[in-house]
Amino acid sequence: MTRTGSAPAVPVPVPATGAAAAGGARTARPWMDPRDLWTEALAGILARPVRSALTTLGTVLGITTLVITIGVASTAGNQIVGRFDALTATSVAVKVPAAPPGENGDGPLVRWSGTDAVRRLAGVESVAALADSAETNSVQVRSNDVNAPGDASGQTLAVVAASDGLPAAVRGTMTAGRFYDTGNIDRRDQVAVLGDQAAKLLGISRVEDAPAVFFQGQSYTVIGILGGIKRERRLSTAVILPPTVAADRLALRDVDLVLVNTAMGAARQVARQAPIALAPGHQDSLGVEAPPDLSKARDGVQSDVNGLFLVLGLVSLVVGAIGIANVTLVTVMERVGEIGLRRALGASRRQVAGQFLLESTTIGLLGGIVGAAAGITIVVCVAVVKQWTPVLDLGLAFGAPLAGALVGLLAGLYPSLRAARMEPVDALRAPS
Structure with a gap:
């Protein structure tokens, strides 16, 4: 049955629930482009x-x-910290200049035996003397005396002379064998000690079988390898000879550097006394490197x-x-x-x-x-x-x-x- 004279039915909206409601809310929410937001923020900043x-x-x-x-x-x-490290330093180096010919007619400015006088000073723990020259800084050294085609056993190394207290003076350790002693020096034994890098370059790692190195027509028996060098690191790539042998074979006679290690706090005192002990009367000719003054x-x-x-x-x-x-x-x-x-x-x-x-x-x-x-x-x-x-x-x-x-x-x-x-x-x- 159809009713007449009544108002037409108007649909009543039903509120959405659940996901539909959430989706509708997100759709109706206004959205602002990030570029517009950035423009507004920039305008606010530039306004003042x-x-x-x-x-x-x-x-x-x-x-x-x-x-x-x-x-x-x-x-x-x-x-x-660096300044305090300098205060705690215990190393003293005495540099010996080359004397002009005829100036020291009675002998070299510093003798090899001068290290004994420095060793007796209060506060000295170790001391050693060194000698080298421009001619011995680049010497062709070989680990055998056979010149075969393609043989790479030869290396250009420095050759230096040093007194027997060198390991302690450079704060190094003997990684193989031993260092030469006063007996080897007095007998003029043709022995040598290699720095650890020099030994590696020459392919020598052991000294039990008495390996030898050859340079300038002479052979030298390797009796030790010196490693862990803290001072004068250049010696790690050097061949080290007794001073008597170096004087006879290479004319390395004059000391040019003396290395001294002292007890804590004694470096400045030793730096003043060492030149006098090494060259009495000529101490002003020597150069001394020591830690800075406390004041x-x-x-x-x-x-x-x-x-x-x-x-x-x-x-x-x-x-x-x-x-x-x-x-x-x-x-x-x-x-x-x-x-x-x-x-x-x-x-x-x-x-x-x-x-x-x-x-x-x-x-x-x-x-x-x-x-x-x-x-x-x-x-x-x-x-x-x-x-x-x-x-x-x-x-x-x-x-x-x-x-x-x-x-x-x-x-x-x-x-x-x-x-x-x-x-x-x-x-x-x-x-x-």
């Missing part, structure tokens, strides 16, 4: 470029301060520490100046109406600029006073906790407020000039 620049500069200086603090502290720490090292460490904290303090001042400038600029922007009213009542540009400049200077002065007081208190507290003697620079304590005022003055220059450049009409029209 100076304030944005100051705010960004504060972040930049904060990160810069972090990097500088870590980097400068590490650099200064390394420098300070100079102390001054160097103090200078490094002061420089470190001076850099950190200057960076902190710059960060504070940026903060004052930023706050002053914000204050100027918030007081545009006040500035317009003062200008309309007859205040000059100079008076407006002076007002804000005085405000920033006062902020800096107060910060300097509070900072100096807080700094002195912290220094004293740290000294008490660490049981140190506090050392305070009164000049710095009294100068800190003036430095703070100067920082505030410089930081307020731009905001003050900006306030002074405002026209009264434009300032009064600006929203408060």
Whole structure:
């Protein structure tokens, strides 16, 4: 049956449920292109470029301060550690210059036996003498005397003469065999000791079967291999001969370097006494390399520490100046109406600029006073906790407020000039 005279049925929307509802909500939600979002953010930043620049500069200086603090502290720490390493050094080297012909008619400037006199000095732990020349720095050395085609057993090595105390003087160890002794030196035995790298180049790793090396028509029995050399590392690629044999076969007669190892703290004293023991009456002709003086090292460490904290303090001042400038600029922007009213009542540009400049200077002065007081208190507290003697620079304590005022003055220059450049009409029209 059909009813007449009634209103047509209107469909009633049924709220969607479940996933359909969620899908419908997501479809109706407005969506903004990331490029439009970036454009809006950039427009907001560029609307107040100076304030944005100051705010960004504060972040930049904060990160810069972090990097500088870590980097400068590490650099200064390394420098300070290096100075202490120099203080703990126990190595002394005496260089013997080549005497002109005829100057020392009674013999060489330093004799091989001079190491015995140095060894008797207080604080000396080991000593050795060395001799080499330009002619023996590049010698063709072979591990056999057969010249076969394609044979690669020959190497160009340095040949040096050394006294029997060389292993201890260079802080090395015998990795194979032994070092020659005074008996080998006195008998003029044609023996040799190879540096570990020289032995590797010549293919010699063992000395039990008495291998030999050949150069300049002579053979030398290898009795040991010296490795782990800490001083004069060039000796690791050298052939080392007894001084008597080197004098007879290679004309290496004159000592040109004396290596001395001392006990801790004795290096400076030994450095003064060793030339006298080696060449009495001619000690001024010898050159000495020794660790630095304790007083100079102390001054160097103090200078490094002061420089470190001076850099950190200057960076902190710059960060504070940026903060004052930023706050002053914000204050100027918030007081545009006040500035317009003062200008309309007859205040000059100079008076407006002076007002804000005085405000920033006062902020800096107060910060300097509070900072100096807080700094002195912290220094004293740290000294008490660490049981140190506090050392305070009164000049710095009294100068800190003036430095703070100067920082505030410089930081307020731009905001003050900006306030002074405002026209009264434009300032009064600006929203408060």
